[in-house]
Amino acid sequence: MTLSLGCVADDYTGASDLANTLTKAGLRTVQTIGIPADDLALPEVDAVVVALKSRSIPADRAVALSREADAWLRGRGAAHVMFKICSTFDSTDQGNIGPVLDALREDAGEAIALVTPAFPETGRSVYQGHLFVGAVPLDESPLKDHPLNPMRDANLVRVLARQSAGPVGLIDMATVAKGADSVRERLAALAGEGKAAAIADAIFDADLETLGRAALAHKVSCGASGLGLGLARALAQPGSADPAADVLAEPVGGLAACLAGSCSQVTLQQIEAAEALMPVLRLDPERLIAEGAAIEEALAWAGERVESGPVLIASSASPEAVRALQARHGVERAGHAIEGALAHLAAAFVARGVRRLVVAGGETSGAVVDHLGLRAFRVGPEIAAGVPVLRTAAGEPMLLALKSGNFGGRDFFGRALGMMR
Numbered sequence: 001m002t003l004s005l006g007c008v009a010d011d012y013t014g015a016s017d018l019a020n021t022l023t024k025a026g027l028r029t030v031q032t033i034g035i036p037a038d039d040l041a042l043p044e045v046d047a048v049v050v051a052l053k054s055r056s057i058p059a060d061r062a063v064a065l066s067r068e069a070d071a072w073l074r075g076r077g078a079a080h081v082m083f084k085i086c087s088t089f090d091s092t093d094q095g096n097i098g099p100v101l102d103a104l105r106e107d108a109g110e111a112i113a114l115v116t117p118a119f120p121e122t123g124r125s126v127y128q129g130h131l132f133v134g135a136v137p138l139d140e141s142p143l144k145d146h147p148l149n150p151m152r153d154a155n156l157v158r159v160l161a162r163q164s165a166g167p168v169g170l171i172d173m174a175t176v177a178k179g180a181d182s183v184r185e186r187l188a189a190l191a192g193e194g195k196a197a198a199i200a201d202a203i204f205d206a207d208l209e210t211l212g213r214a215a216l217a218h219k220v221s222c223g224a225s226g227l228g229l230g231l232a233r234a235l236a237q238p239g240s241a242d243p244a245a246d247v248l249a250e251p252v253g254g255l256a257a258c259l260a261g262s263c264s265q266v267t268l269q270q271i272e273a274a275e276a277l278m279p280v281l282r283l284d285p286e287r288l289i290a291e292g293a294a295i296e297e298a299l300a301w302a303g304e305r306v307e308s309g310p311v312l313i314a315s316s317a318s319p320e321a322v323r324a325l326q327a328r329h330g331v332e333r334a335g336h337a338i339e340g341a342l343a344h345l346a347a348a349f350v351a352r353g354v355r356r357l358v359v360a361g362g363e364t365s366g367a368v369v370d371h372l373g374l375r376a377f378r379v380g381p382e383i384a385a386g387v388p389v390l391r392t393a394a395g396e397p398m399l400l401a402l403k404s405g406n407f408g409g410r411d412f413f414g415r416a417l418g419m420m421r
């Protein structure tokens with residue numbers, strides 16, 4: 001297997017999002033969970049997205065994992081590796097985007113790397129280095145209240161510089177509009193000035209196509225699915241068959257369930273809408289942290305209900321409730337305890353025959369998939385922008401949807417289950 005493109009993603013839902021984009025653009029793609037073991041047999045593919053859970057862990061650990069993933073991909077022939085980050089640039093002044101990118105760039109022997117989190121399909125655009133979420137700058141968007149990494153500065157040149165070893169420059173829209181050669185020249189000029197990374201403006205898919213072509217002249221780049229689209233369109237063979245087509249050909253059957261740990265406004269609305277379609281249990285996060293009994297009660301609640309149709313269990317709460325819980329228990333402790341509880345519920349569901357599982361939230365999905373021991377997925381059709389149906393590539397056949405907190409319409413849970421047969 002010689003890969004056209006290798007990707008290292010900093011969380012599992014983000015990896016699915018990218019794998020979805022690459023698949024739609026015509027690249028046969030597999031998403032692995034962590035760095036694949038030598039005995040994992042992968043189908044013949046064009047791209048592998050190695051999903052890490054490295055967004056919110058200590059920076060030195062994120063660097064070590066990402067370097068290992070990068071080395072695995074290079075060992076399978078990937079000449080270009082994209083580091084997939086969140087389209088809302090989720091990070092803190094300690095990292096992990098800057099430290100990981102510094103390390104991958106140095107390992108590749110590159111002076112500079114192109115960076116853009118723009119993803120027009122989900123309303124993320126970058127102008128003069130400022131990230132917009134829909135119509136508002138990042139720091140006015142709901143991301144300012146993110147439970148783990150509140151984003152309070154929309155100027156990504158500044159944000160990335162605070163967490164990087166080297167200085168950061170800008171490739172502005174006027175340069176992008178002139179085409180890939182002009183972007184490559186600007187990258188070279190910025191590298192000559194000693195810049196180690198360059199935030200690139202992008203508003204439309206066409207801008208990302210330009211950036212994808214320019215980035216391929218280098219060995220490493222960093223971005224969200226928008227950059228993946230640009231890279232994939234530059235690499236895909238025209239007229240190739242739809243790589244997602246046969247993933248759902250054979251039904252998986254079994255029971256179905258949904259778990260939500262994301263507290264984003266989008267997920268909160270989706271849970272509200274799901275109440276019209278299936279039984280929904282809202283967990284008490286305080287009890288979940290304090291007592292193991294809360295998990296057993298949730299399982300008892302799901303008992304007969306899940307035998308007769310899908311159920312949804314959510315820990316999700318409003319920003320005020322999240323802040324209050326975090327103040328009492330600490331951000332990490334609260335987050336990990338709740339992720340652990342949802343992962344435990346997922347395993348209990350699978351033991352009861354659930355084979356179709358929808359999970360909302362990146363960290364939450366990471367905890368669930370790890371606990372279930374799933375290792376790789378083939379990428380099926382898209383449920384909503386950034387969220388494909390995934391089918392296990394090894395072991396017990398299962399269908400999963402791993403949803404980033406901010407993705408999907410109000411009807412997401414119903415829509416996902418409708419596609420997962």
Ligand SMILES: Nc1ncnc2c1ncn2[C@@H]1O[C@H](COP(=O)(O)OP(=O)(O)OP(=O)(O)O)[C@@H](O)[C@H]1O
Pocket residue numbers: 013014146147261262263264267285315316317321322323325326334335336337338339360361362363364365403404405406
């Ligand atoms: N009621 C709650 N109070 C405090 N923290 C919570 C609560 N419910 C869930 N959490 C924690 O909040 C975090 C949510 O992160 P997660 O990545 O799962 O969702 P997200 O940030 O919306 O999604 P994404 O990372 O894909 O944008 C997790 O660590 C989860 O355990």
Ligand SMILES: O=C(O)[C@@H](O)C(=O)CO
Pocket residue numbers: 011013014015017018085086087088119224225362386404405
């Ligand atoms: O890029 C995005 O917004 C998503 O793929 C993601 O990573 C959110 O966690």
